[in-house]
Amino acid sequence: MIYLAIDELLKKYNRSRYWLSKEIGTDFSTINKWVKNESIFIKLESIDKLCEAFHCEPKDLIKKK
Secondary structure, three states, X not given: OEEEOHHHHHHHOOOOHHHHHHHHOOOHHHXXXXXXXXXXXXXXXXXXXXXXXXXXXXXXXXXXX
């Protein structure tokens, strides 16, 4: 299963989901769906924004269990 390592990156940078939602301009509920792996899709634009917020590459964000 593929998942987004958002919580891992938030802990690494000592940030909150609320901060992330404001940083990338996405609803808090959408962030929670991504973290809980309840979302069916994510736009490439959103992946780009997440990578910018965390100063990381997509390989750091997208993980496989």
